[in-house]
Amino acid sequence: MAEIKHEHEACKKTILAVHDAMDVLGGKWKISIVASLGFGKKRYSEILKDVTGISGKMLSRELKDMEANLLVNRYVIDTKPVTVEYELTPYGHKLKSVIKNLADWGNLHRKTIMGK
Amino acid sequence: MAEIKHEHEACKKTILAVHDAMDVLGGKWKISIVASLGFGKKRYSEILKDVTGISGKMLSRELKDMEANLLVNRYVIDTKPVTVEYELTPYGHKLKSVIKNLADWGNLHRKTIMGK
DNA sequence: CTGTATCCACCTTGATACTG
DNA sequence: CAGTATCAAGGTGGATACAG
Numbered sequence: 052m053a054e055i056k057h058e059h060e061a062c063k064k065t066i067l068a069v070h071d072a073m074d075v076l077g078g079k080w081k082i083s084i085v086a087s088l089g090f091g092k093k094r095y096s097e098i099l100k101d102v103t104g105i106s107g108k109m110l111s112r113e114l115k116d117m118e119a120n121l122l123v124n125r126y127v128i129d130t131k132p133v134t135v136e137y138e139l140t141p142y143g144h145k146l147k148s149v150i151k152n153l154a155d156w157g158n159l160h161r162k163t164i165m166g167k
Numbered sequence: 168m169a170e171i172k173h174e175h176e177a178c179k180k181t182i183l184a185v186h187d188a189m190d191v192l193g194g195k196w197k198i199s200i201v202a203s204l205g206f207g208k209k210r211y212s213e214i215l216k217d218v219t220g221i222s223g224k225m226l227s228r229e230l231k232d233m234e235a236n237l238l239v240n241r242y243v244i245d246t247k248p249v250t251v252e253y254e255l256t257p258y259g260h261k262l263k264s265v266i267k268n269l270a271d272w273g274n275l276h277r278k279t280i281m282g283k
Numbered sequence: 284c285t286g287t288a289t290c291c292a293c294c295t296t297g298a299t300a301c302t303g
Numbered sequence: 304c305a306g307t308a309t310c311a312a313g314g315t316g317g318a319t320a321c322a323g
Contacts (some may be wrong), residue, residue, distance in 0.1 A: 058280040058317065060236055062217060066199050066202045066203055066218060066252050067203070067273075069198055069202045069266060071274075072270070072272050072276060073199075077195075079193075079316080082185055083182050083189075087182055090174060091174075095285055096285080106288070106316075106317060107287095107323080108318090109317085110285080111286055124279045126270065127285095130284090132285075133258070133284055134284070135285060142275075146282070149269055152268050153184075153189075154184035154188070157188030159182075159195060159261065160187055160191060161184070163258060164187075164191075164236065209306075212304065212305080212307090222296075223307095224293090224298090224307080225296070225298080226305095226306095248303085248304040249303085249306090250304070250305085251305060
């Protein structure tokens with residue numbers, strides 16, 4: 052009985068935690084952007100090329116969100132024309148294991164659902 | 168040079184895999200539902216209580232999606248009134264490590280962004 | 284190059300009422 | 304209990320043009 056109660060608490064707690072994470076990562080593109088930056092510092096135009104399908108507007112918007120949530124740092128380099136680089140914060144780096152898991156599952160998924 | 172090339176390929180591959188995963192888990196509620204079912208078989212009304220904020224319509228719709236993607240199994244038990252149970256497929260179970268990572272990060276996030 | 288502003292079509296979601 | 308049907312509202316994202 053106490054065990055069942057405990058299970059239930061753990062369940063609710065997990066759902067809450069996952070919800071909190073998704074609040075920050077919820078956009079259509081954020082996880083892909085984190086995946087891209089997981090491979091190192093990138094320029095705006097590089098991310099644009101990495102993340103197939105995203106528009107410039109969306110990339111700006113998502114990056115701004117992520118900066119506000121302390122996931123990425125933004126550096127403006129005063130070349131001409133301007134260069135801007137983004138990188139994961141140490142905090143954002145902690146998402147890399149999530150990304151790894153997700154990528155592994157995504158590969159499995161492609162093999163399972165779509166034919167190989 | 169070959170290393171840089173290799174890095175870039177790995178990056179694109181990861182982003183694609185993550186995108187595939189997100190195609191299936193993309194809804195506002197799907198990850199929370201997986202988290203709930205990760206703790207065992209549940210009835211429709213139990214999930215409804217677990218996942219704070221979801222409406223009945225959305226729960227039905229998301230579950231139907233997930234069933235189509237082989238993430239959950241649906242069992243109708245012929246009581247009166249009807250009982251319906253959902254559970255993760257073995258395939259869906261493979262998402263549990265993703266959920267765990269995400270929950271850990273979500274807890275960290277709450278402590279980091281919101282004050283503890 | 285790295286954005287911002289505007290306009291707009293579409294989609295997702297919630298509320299409510301209803302069915303077996 | 305476990306859904307479905309309908310409607311309305313707001314959010315989401317694309318295209319385009321423009322700016323620093």
